[in-house]
Amino acid sequence: MDxxxxxxxxxxxxxxxxxSFYRDGLSWEPLLDVxxxxxxxxxxxxxxxxxYDANAFTADLLLPGTAQPCGFTxxxxxxxxxxxxxxxxxxxxxxxxxxxxPQFAAFGGYHGHVADPNGIIWEIAHNPAWSIDxxxxxxxxx
Amino acid sequence: MDxxxxxxxxxxxxxxxxxSFYRDGLSWEPLLDVxxxxxxxxxxxxxxxxxYDANAFTADLLLPGTAQPCGFTxxxxxxxxxxxxxxxxxxxxxxxxxxxxPQFAAFGGYHGHVADPNGIIWEIAHNPAWSIDxxxxxxxxx
Numbered sequence: 001m002d003x004x005x006x007x008x009x010x011x012x013x014x015x016x017x018x019x020s021f022y023r024d025g026l027s028w029e030p031l032l033d034v035x036x037x038x039x040x041x042x043x044x045x046x047x048x049x050x051x052y053d054a055n056a057f058t059a060d061l062l063l064p065g066t067a068q069p070c071g072f073t074x075x076x077x078x079x080x081x082x083x084x085x086x087x088x089x090x091x092x093x094x095x096x097x098x099x100x101x102p103q104f105a106a107f108g109g110y111h112g113h114v115a116d117p118n119g120i121i122w123e124i125a126h127n128p129a130w131s132i133d134x135x136x137x138x139x140x141x142x
Numbered sequence: 143m144d145x146x147x148x149x150x151x152x153x154x155x156x157x158x159x160x161x162s163f164y165r166d167g168l169s170w171e172p173l174l175d176v177x178x179x180x181x182x183x184x185x186x187x188x189x190x191x192x193x194y195d196a197n198a199f200t201a202d203l204l205l206p207g208t209a210q211p212c213g214f215t216x217x218x219x220x221x222x223x224x225x226x227x228x229x230x231x232x233x234x235x236x237x238x239x240x241x242x243x244p245q246f247a248a249f250g251g252y253h254g255h256v257a258d259p260n261g262i263i264w265e266i267a268h269n270p271a272w273s274i275d276x277x278x279x280x281x282x283x284x
Contacts, residue, residue, distance in 0.1 A: 001229050003170045005185035006272075007217035007265070008150060028145045032282050043147035045187040045278025057213070061255060061263070062242050071199070071211035075149035087143050100204050113203060121203070123149070130148075136187025140174050 008074075009050035010120055011057040011067035015039065017095070017117035018051045025094025045136060049074075051118075068119065075123040077130060081110040087124045088112040096122075150216075151192035152262055153199040153209035157181065159237070159259035160193045167236025187278060191216075193260075210261065217265040219272060223252040229266045230254040238264075 012018050019039055022028045031040040031048060037056055043049045054066040078087055084102050091114040092098060099121055102112030109127035116122065129141035154160050161181055164170045173182040173190060179198055185191045196208040220229055226244050233256040234240060241263055244254030251269035258264065271283035 001168050001218060001232055001266075003168075003183060003185055004218060005150075005189060005191060005216055006219040007215075007267075008147075009215045009217065009265070011213035026143050026145075031280060040282060041145060042280050043145055044189050046274040046280060047147060047186050047189055048280050048282070049147060054213070057215075060248065061215070067213040069213035071153035071196070071209040072214060073149075073151045073199075073203070074147055075151065076143060076146060077148040090143055106202065123151070124143075125149075132188040138173060138184050138188060138190050140182060140190070 006046060007048045007050055009038075009052050009057070010069050010118070011054040012051040012118045012120075013054045013066065013068070014118055015051060015053050021095050021117050022051070026090070070119070073113065073121045073123045075125055077125050077127060079126065081126050084110050084112055084124050084126050088114055091116075091122065091124070148188060149190045149192055151180075151194050151199070152211050152260070153196040154193040154260045154262075155196045155208065155210070156260055157193060157195050163237050163259050164193070168232070212261070215255065215263045215265045217267055219267050219269060221268065223268050226252050226254055226266050226268050230256055233264065233266070 028041050031042050033039045038050055038052045041049045058065055058067050078084055088102050095117055096114040099113035099115050105111045111123050111125040113121055113123050131139045170183050173184050175181045180192055180194045183191045200207055200209050230244050237259055238256040241255035241257050247253045253265050253267040255263050255265050273281045
């Protein structure tokens with residue numbers, strides 16, 4: 001199996017709230033929007049984030065019940081601590097909930113965390129040791 | 143906030159098992175490996191998957207306890223149903239657990255699901271309506 005991720009699909013209890021947050025609040029453009037079922041956003045080269053009705057999510061896995069997102073964070077990196085503060089503010093204004101106030105981080109950068117209306121946690125980070133070159137290769141110092 | 147995901151970080155109860163599965167079982171190459179703390183793999187252009195000790199994960203979020211991954215799937219797309227079968231077999235051989243046997247899927251393709259040793263669910267999918275062009279743009283038909 002190649003070292004490659006194409007989709008991340010998240011169980012979403014309130015798909016309307018997700019649409020409001022990402023599309024209306026953050027001005028993200030859906031790749032495909034199937035009402036009451038799933039919304040896809042492209043979030044990188046060849047990378048799709050899917051917000052999937054929580055009941056449909058478990059049904060598709062042939063599992064019972066509904067699923068809650070937990071045990072993961074999604075990170076969006078920015079170029080400075082000031083941009084971390086500004087991005088966190090814009091997420092809160094769009095209806096997000098503060099999890100961790102922007103602060104200096106153990107990895108040597110600066111970050112803050114905001115949950116979307118379905119509890120999906122975004123880390124907004126400035127990491128001076130991280131970069132992406134023109135081929136898409138990630139450089140990550142210790 | 144730009145429509146862009148840079149890291150997905152997953153709470154991992156057994157980091158040794160994760161290392162065995164991805165590095166030894168699937169021959170993935172770590173971008174950075176900090177024993178007992180975190181392993182990073184590049185899984186796309188500018189995209190990093192982090193497997194983070196579950197206690198360190200919650201401590202970093204200033205939350206109590208340990209976290210369990212749930213409510214999400216990661217998808218790896220391949221070019222044919224046969225490759226779905228073969229990839230699922232290779233994941234099981236590397237120590238994964240079968241969640242959903244490969245079968246035809248509601249979206250019009252063919253897929254199967256395998257959990258890694260920490261319960262992180264990978265979907266292996268063939269989706270004839272999906273493609274990525276040379277700029278990284280994703281095409282997704284209905």
